[in-house]
Structure formats: C-alpha cells, structure tokens
Amino acid sequence: MNETNKRDPRFYFSLPRFIALLRGGDTRRAERNAVEAWFVGLMMYLVHYLFFAHYLPPRLAPWQTALLLIVLAFWVWLFWLLLLYLNSVIIKLLHLGGLFRTVATRRAQSIFWGLFTTAMACALLEDSPWVREIGAIWLVAVAMNLASAVVLALSNATRASGK
Amino acid sequence: MSTSRNRLRRFAVRGVFWRQYLDWATIQMPFYTYPVLHFFMTFFFFFFAAPARRIVLAHLAIILPGSSRAMNYLRVFRTFHNYAWTISEAAIHKLIKEEFDYEIIGAAWLDQLGAAQGAIVLTAHMGNYDLGAALFAEKFNREIRLVRAPEPDQQTAEHLSASLEKSGEGAVKVDYNTAGAMLSFDLLNALRLGEIVSLQGDLVAGDLAEIRTHLFGKEVRLPNGPFVLAQVSGAPIYPLFIARSGYRSYQIIVREPIAVLRSGRERANDIAQAVEKWRQVLEQLLAKRWDQWFAFAPGFLFDERNQ
Numbered sequence: 001m002n003e004t005n006k007r008d009p010r011f012y013f014s015l016p017r018f019i020a021l022l023r024g025g026d027t028r029r030a031e032r033n034a035v036e037a038w039f040v041g042l043m044m045y046l047v048h049y050l051f052f053a054h055y056l057p058p059r060l061a062p063w064q065t066a067l068l069l070i071v072l073a074f075w076v077w078l079f080w081l082l083l084l085y086l087n088s089v090i091i092k093l094l095h096l097g098g099l100f101r102t103v104a105t106r107r108a109q110s111i112f113w114g115l116f117t118t119a120m121a122c123a124l125l126e127d128s129p130w131v132r133e134i135g136a137i138w139l140v141a142v143a144m145n146l147a148s149a150v151v152l153a154l155s156n157a158t159r160a161s162g163k
Numbered sequence: 164m165s166t167s168r169n170r171l172r173r174f175a176v177r178g179v180f181w182r183q184y185l186d187w188a189t190i191q192m193p194f195y196t197y198p199v200l201h202f203f204m205t206f207f208f209f210f211f212a213a214p215a216r217r218i219v220l221a222h223l224a225i226i227l228p229g230s231s232r233a234m235n236y237l238r239v240f241r242t243f244h245n246y247a248w249t250i251s252e253a254a255i256h257k258l259i260k261e262e263f264d265y266e267i268i269g270a271a272w273l274d275q276l277g278a279a280q281g282a283i284v285l286t287a288h289m290g291n292y293d294l295g296a297a298l299f300a301e302k303f304n305r306e307i308r309l310v311r312a313p314e315p316d317q318q319t320a321e322h323l324s325a326s327l328e329k330s331g332e333g334a335v336k337v338d339y340n341t342a343g344a345m346l347s348f349d350l351l352n353a354l355r356l357g358e359i360v361s362l363q364g365d366l367v368a369g370d371l372a373e374i375r376t377h378l379f380g381k382e383v384r385l386p387n388g389p390f391v392l393a394q395v396s397g398a399p400i401y402p403l404f405i406a407r408s409g410y411r412s413y414q415i416i417v418r419e420p421i422a423v424l425r426s427g428r429e430r431a432n433d434i435a436q437a438v439e440k441w442r443q444v445l446e447q448l449l450a451k452r453w454d455q456w457f458a459f460a461p462g463f464l465f466d467e468r469n470q
Contacts, residue, residue: 003270006412007262012194031194031261034410040195077203080196088191106259110193 012036015141018148027152044117047138048076050131051120087112118142172316176212179318182326189254201247209243215459219243222463225381226453241454249291249407249457256294257329265298266408269417272401276417277303280357281398285389285421286405287365287445288312288458293327295405295415296361300334308353309361310346312368312460313339340368340388347392354396361403362389364441366462374434376442378449383463385442390434393423400437402444406452418444 010030011017017027091108094100124135173180223235314320324337367373372387402418421440424433
C-alpha cells in the first residue's frame with residue numbers, strides 16, 4: 001500500500017500565478033516548482049554569460065576563444081557567489097537603515113538578482129542579433145511578470161475588500 | 164602550528180566551513196539559483212573530494228559490473244550532484260521549513276513502525292535520511308534516536324547534530340557510533356523503553372563489529388551491531404530508505420520488517436538469516452538507486468581494508 005501527499009502546483013513568479021488565477025488554480029506564492037527553478041535559473045545564467053562574453057578580447061585564435069569561453073562558464077559561477085555576498089551586504093545595510101525589514105532575505109535577494117540581470121539584458125540589446133534576442137526575451141518576460149504582479153495585487157485587493 | 168592546522172581543517176572537504184556556508188546560502192539564495200549553483204558546486208567537489216570520488220567509483224564498479232570507467236566517472240558526478248540537492252533540501256527543511264512532497268511506499272509497514280513499542284530502523288547512507296527522520300518524528304509525533312557514523316571533524320559533527328535536532332524540532336536525538344562507547348547499552352535500554360532507534364546498515368565505521376557477506380557477487384562488510392541489538396532486545400528491524408524522487412519530492416521506502424530470532428545455541432545462524440534478508444533488500448535498493456548511495460567513507464568493500 002502506498003500513500004502520497006502530493007499537492008497542486010504552485011508558482012513563485014507573478015506570470016504563472018496570474019495564469020493559475022485565470023485557470024482557477026492556487027495563486028499563493030511558493031518556491032517548489034522545478035520548471036520555474038530550472039527555466040529562470042538557466043535563463044539568468046545565459047544572460048550573465050553572454051554579458052561577460054561580450055568583453056572577451058576579439059580576434060583570438062579559435063582554440064583560445066574556446067578556452068576562454070570554458071573559463072567564462074566558471075567565472076560566471078564565481079560572479080554568482082560574489083553577487084550573493086554583495087547582495088547580502090546591501091540587504092544588511094538596508095535593514096540597518098530600517099528599510100525592507102519585513103521582506104524575507106531571499107525575497108530581497110531575488111529583487112536584486114532581477115535588477116542586475118535586467119540591467120545586463122539591456123546591455124545585450126546592443127550586441128549581435130541573436131544575443132539581442134536573448135536580452136529581449138528576458139526584458140519581455142520581466143515586463144509581463146510586472147504586469148501580472150499588478151493584476152494579482154489588484155485582484156487580491158478586490159478579494160480582500162469583499163467585492 | 165596546530166592552531167593554524169585546526170583553522171585550515173575547517174576548510175577541508177568534510178570541514179565545518181562548507182556546512183556553515185550551506186546554511187548561510189540557504190537563507191540567501193533565491194530558489195532558481197539552485198540548479199546552476201549546485202551544478203558548479205558539484206564540479207568543485209568532484210575534483211577536490213578525491214577520496215570520496217574513488218570510493219563511489221569503486222562501489223559503482225561492483226553495483227554495475229561491466230560498465231566502463233569513463234561512464235562510472237559520470238555516474239559519480241551524478242551521485243555528487245544528487246548529494247548537493249539532498250543536503251541543500253535538508254537545510255531548506257531545517258531553516259525555512261518549506262514543505263516537501265513525499266510518497267510512502269509500504270505505508271502499512273510505516274504505520275506499524277509508528278505504533279511499535281521498540282523498533283530498529285535500519286537504513287543506508289541513501290537519499291535524505293536526515294530529512295526522513297524529521298518527517299517521521301513529525302508524522303507520528305514520536306521521538307527517534309539517530310545513530311550516525313562519526314564525522315572526521317569534531318566541529319562538523321557538532322554542527323550536524325545541532326542541525327538534525329533543530330530539523331526534528333527536538334524529537335530527533337543524535338548519537339555517534341564509536342567503538343568502545345557505552346552506546347550499545349544506551350540503545351538497548353532505549354529499545355526496552357519502547358523507543359525507535361535508527362541505525363545505518365551499509366558501512367562499518369572504524370573498528371566496529373562486522374559481518375561478511377556478498378553483495379553483487381563481491382565480498383563486503385556490513386555492521387553486525389543492529390542485528391545483535393535486535394536479537395538481544397527482541398525489537399524488529401524495519402528497513403527504511405528516503406530517496407529523492409524529484410524537485411523537493413521524496414519517496415519513503417519501507418520494506419517488510421525483519422525479525423531476528425533467538426533460538427538457543429544457534430544465535431549466529433539466526434543473525435546470519437537476518438543479515439541475508441537485509442542483504443537482499445540492500446542489493447535491490449542499491450541496484451535501483453545507486454545514484455543516491457552517499458557512501459563516501461570506506462567501510463563497505465572487504466578488499467579496501469586489505470589494501
């Protein structure tokens with residue numbers, strides 16, 4: 001005999017939560033969706049990777065370029081560890097200043113990660129066409145997510161006021 | 164000199180620094196950074212945790228006979244990657260109290276265990292046994308005593324014990340399995356008082372008593388202690404494993420309880436019969452879930468002691 005406690009899917013980002021709202025699903029925020037984790041994580045990594053790849057010296061031998069691109073993959077990882085630390089310091093300073101005290105640390109980190117990545121995606125718009133495409137996809141996703149957040153906030157306010 | 168060596172030991176692969184870093188990162192990391200960071204962290208430890216890598220490689224060679232060495236290196240990577248997810252999800256459960264999905268395979272036996280007056284949970288270094296103990300304590304509202312293999316680093320051991328006890332909200336008590344300790348008497352006493360004791364039955368730590376058997380056709384060592392304890396106390400042994408089945412999702416696998424008989428002078432035979440049943444369960448599980456067998460310390464293969 002088997003037993004399970006598997007629950008309905010829930011999402012973290014506003015866009016899938018808005019879609020869940022339209023489909024009559026659960027719109028509460030949760031961090032347990034594998035598709036979101038992998039998709040957003042890999043997309044973010046790609047944006048950061050392409051951003052730094054732009055600064056690689058041009059006109060190198062193909063093997064040197066290939067080597068640098070491999071090294072870059074690890075550099076982006078180190079950059080992520082640094083970014084995590086840098087954001088934690090900023091969050092600590094904000095908390096000391098009495099700001100964002102009610103926002104959970106991971107949520108605050110998420111805001112900073114979003115800001116950094118969006119800035120990098122903007123920089124990608126000046127690159128080659130397919131790199132520009134990646135930057136544009138990120139920016140459109142951010143815009144749709146923000147619009148969904150507004151709709152969710154309004155629908156929650158409507159529900160809270162009992163209308 | 165020794166002070167600076169002690170400081171450096173913090174940063175060793177099994178040093179406390181990495182456990183503390185994991186706790187810090189769990190509080191900080193947005194959940195979508197996990198896939199990428201886990202991949203690179205796995206890469207890092209794949210190169211620096213050479214002894215663990217060699218041990219897992221040796222285990223894979225016997226679990227999957229005939230597989231190439233190159234493929235087994237990739238499988239070691241996969242095992243390390245699963246371990247990264249497993250320990251980070253244990254930290255998430257401990258620090259953020261995030262809920263996990265789980266499926267119980269053998270729910271009737273688990274219910275039986277939950278109601279048992281004195282029982283031994285026999286498990287392996289597989290999946291997330293730390294999280295499993297906490298879930299068990301939570302589900303059945305019972306205390307569980309978890310006996311772990313000793314950690315090479317004292318600070319890591321203290322950190323792990325504190326983590327487990329925090330994760331189980333006081334219902335999980337941790338003991339370390341060391342030769343010569345009075346632990347066996349404590350455990351026997353606990354079983355007689357109706358408590359549940361969880362032991363690991365796949366590795367022999369240090370000079371602990373062992374029993375030789377064959378797994379996948381190769382001579383291996385398994386700990387003797389759990390079977391002797393079951394025989395003396397009369398408590399049944401419940402084979403139980405917690406395997407990761409996906410993102411924040413686990414399987415709790417419970418197998419049919421093993422009773423160790425006490426038939427007068429044939430005590431060794433009774434133990435041998437119980438070991439044989441455990442061996443079959445372990446072989447079946449390892450063949451299926453080799454990528455979640457986190458046996459990173461020696462104590463399994465018979466050959467390694469002779470080398």
